[in-house]
Amino acid sequence: MKRTRVIAALAVAMVAVGGLSACSPGGSTSTGGPVTISVMEFQQTRIDSIKKLLPGFEAAMKKQGKDIKVKLVADVLTDDQFKTKITQQLIAGQAPDLIDLGDSLVPGFAGAGYLAPIDDYLDKWDGWKHYYPQFKKAMVRQDGHIYALVHDTGVQNLFYRKDILTSLGIDTSQPKTWDDLIARLEQVKEKTGDTPIVLPAGTAWGGGAWNEGFQPILGGTDKDYYSLKTGKWDLKSSGFPAVFDLYSTLYSKGLLPVQDLENPNPWEPTKYVKFPAGKIQVAAQGTWGWKYDWGPEGATPIPDLTTKVDTWQYPALRSGDKPFGWSGLGFGYATPAKSQHKDEAMLLAQYLSSGTPLADQLVASGAAAPRDDLADVKPYADEPKLLQAGKDLATSVYVPTGDGSDQIAQAIATSTELILNGKADGKQAYEAFVKDATDLLGPNLVK
Structure with missing residues (x-):
């Protein structure tokens, strides 16, 4: 973040x-x-x-x-x-x-x-x-x-430790699908015991669980979750359950650093400690990471940053989707x-x-x-x-939104927290999100 x-x-x-x-x-x-x-x-x-x-x-x-x-x-x-x-x-x-x-x-x-x-x-x-x-x-x-x-502005992608993955013999080419990437992450976990990927999630990450974690993947999966014309959110958009299922899969396979994500400042152990140390190998991150987080004057500088770190676009989540970068104002x-x-x-x-x-x-x-x-x-x-x-x-992909963004962010943080706590799978987390978001938004902002 x-x-x-x-x-x-x-x-x-x-x-x-x-x-x-x-x-x-x-x-x-x-x-x-x-x-x-x-x-x-x-x-x-x-x-x-x-x-x-x-x-x-x-x-x-x-x-x-x-x-x-x-x-x-x-x-x-x-x-x-x-x-x-x-x-x-x-x-x-x-x-x-x-x-x-x-x-x-x-x-x-x-x-x-x-x-x-x-x-x-x-x-x-x-x-x-x-x-x-x-x-x-x-x-x-x-x-x-x-x-x-x-x-x-900037582009959000998946930053990855090219040096670590190469030393482990893991493919570093652009993963075409999330299934492809998850297979590589399982190889990393098997060889190192690490939880290899961090996507912002849960209540401790606050609004970042939405705008740095969930929304970029959602935007590349389905762009119809908000209408500028009507100012309403479509909570039945097919992208929401698909992304919740992805989070659930990553959790169930032990690929997310759950304990770190529940830290009061979850970006610190993940992006400021483990990614620089090579103990987390993939991180959802924006252009600012080259300066703010890991640059020479960043929070935790990574020496020889541009030789050790590179970026992938987000892989396709569903059949027919293509890899993409997420941009935003x-x-x-x-x-x-x-x-x-x-x-x-x-x-x-x-x-x-x-x-x-x-x-x-x-x-x-x-x-x-x-x-x-x-x-x-x-x-x-x-x-x-x-x-x-x-x-x-x-x-890059970008979906402009309007009123209700803060409420959506709150509902996403709460619902992804259920996954991190093992209290819900993807379907259950999605259902909880719809109920929570509907209450928070009110009838005027829901399609």
């Missing part, structure tokens, strides 16, 4: 770039007077990255005759702490003028009227034509508007509906989502570009794994 899982709430730091001054309602700089806007980041890596870029934005605006100063609100928080704090600020009308949001938060905030639509800004922006079509489409919410400019810049500086905030969002400023952020966070013109821009151009992830986006 991403780095925010292991970042405890530290201190609230306010890093000011420039001075404070007033501006007219609406945030227009046409008067020529100075304007100060605020931007919020809550992950240390992103804070460090954007802090270096703000002086460049101010200088670029000055060349255009705009006197815009930026105050960076640097508040290091966990995901849940950030969600609570920004919700309170949005309700009170006290949120920063630009907020860097994970995409999963956008539908709820937009639906509640807290965020301003930004379609008009994007239509007039030259950079918009460089965004991949699937991401431009995915940013559109149920009401037909866009509320956040996504500036990073990462973080995006949004401006509150009550902001008085929307024009200036969007100028900053567009600056940070283009050229070298974007390349710097992508490399810092280990993310892929959602646009097609970054391949030759340093330092992004010097990152072969990120460039490859960018190429993989063209053929």
